[in-house]
Amino acid sequence: MIQVVLKGIKAYFGTFKLINQLRLWKYFGVPILISFVTAILIGFSAWGLSDNIGGLIAKIWFWDWGKETFSTISEFLGGAIVIAIGLILYKHIIMAFSAPFMSPVSEKIEHHLLGVNHNHRDTTNTAQLVRGIRINVRNLILELLFTIPLLLLSFIPILNLATTVLIFLIQAYYAGFGNMDYTLERHFKYRESINFVKSNRGVAIGNGIVFMAMLFIPVIGILMVLPLSVTASTTETVRLIQQTGKLESKKITSEILKQ
Secondary structure (H helix, E strand, C coil): CHHHHHHHHHCCCCHHHHHHHHCCHHHHHHHHHHHHHHHHHHHHHHHHHHHHHHHHHHCCCCCCCCHHHHHHHHHHHHHHHHHHHHHHHHHHHHHHHCHHHHHHHHHHHHHHHHCCCCCCCCCCHHHHHHHHHHHHHHHHHHHHHHHHHHHHHCCCCCHHHHHHHHHHHHHHHHHHHHHHHHHHCCCCCHHHHHHHHHHCHHHHHHHHHHHHHHCCCCCHHHHHHHHHHHHHHHHHHHHHHHHCCCCCCCCCCHHHHCC
């Protein structure tokens, strides 16, 4: 599994070169704007809600002794909860509404890698948007179901170290899932795509690890996360689809041969 995760991470190498070579930056304007505006709105919401959630958590402590210490810890936990949920909402919002712009980017990269224009499902921008919303709403619900119990367990000392790592990996998986679907939507139906990602969850996690890590880079990370993650995901997803025999290529490129 670790080697597969590393493949998802290594796929980011050379993304800048590929984007420049195919002149793809013009397609990222609207998604970058969506990413920036969403991040600002969620950031301000998190700032305002963290104190309120911290106050609610502090009420659990009924005793006078240690109340001040627990209040301080509660404020920290409140902020952590808001950040975790905020990141979940952020990535699903931007991936869903960027689908009409990211799918053409993925298609151009696929054509470049394979050297042939494959027949694919004839989808409109509206259909791509609906599919993006459907996939991300489904992933959002599942991610919250997994994450909320872990957030509650994070109140337990020592155990919170493990829950933090698990929450990060869960977020990474669903981020990679969304990025992979920009390519999968041309070749697989909704349920088939879900099964495909499940079978290649290591690649999804690897792609999502870098995606999530970039969000912690002020401003630059928010602006660049979609261009780099979608490009990296496409090169790796095309390789995986080709291994199934569903795709044939007229040329072999270094990106596809990457193991």
